Amino acid sequence: MIFGFPTDYDDNMTVTAAAEQAADFATEALINVATVAYEVNGSAASLPFTVAAGDTVKVTITRTDAGTDASVKIANV
Secondary structure (H helix, E strand, O other), X not given: OEEEEOOOOOOEEEEEOOHHHOEEEEEEEEEOEEEEEEEEOOXXXXXXXXXXXXXXXXXXXXXXXXXXXEEEEEEEO
């Protein structure tokens, strides 16, 4: 799953996982992100975590450079 945060976008995003996004996520790749926090269905989560179809995933970041786009990519094992 990839979460993109354009310069003028809030530093949090919530999505509902589709069937093809259901997975056990274990790794992350961060661009312009100093810190990241995850929630699955409203509960704090840390890698590795499991997402099923229909689950909500919230990603909250702190940018390294507030004037630059940021992204978070989580990948399954």
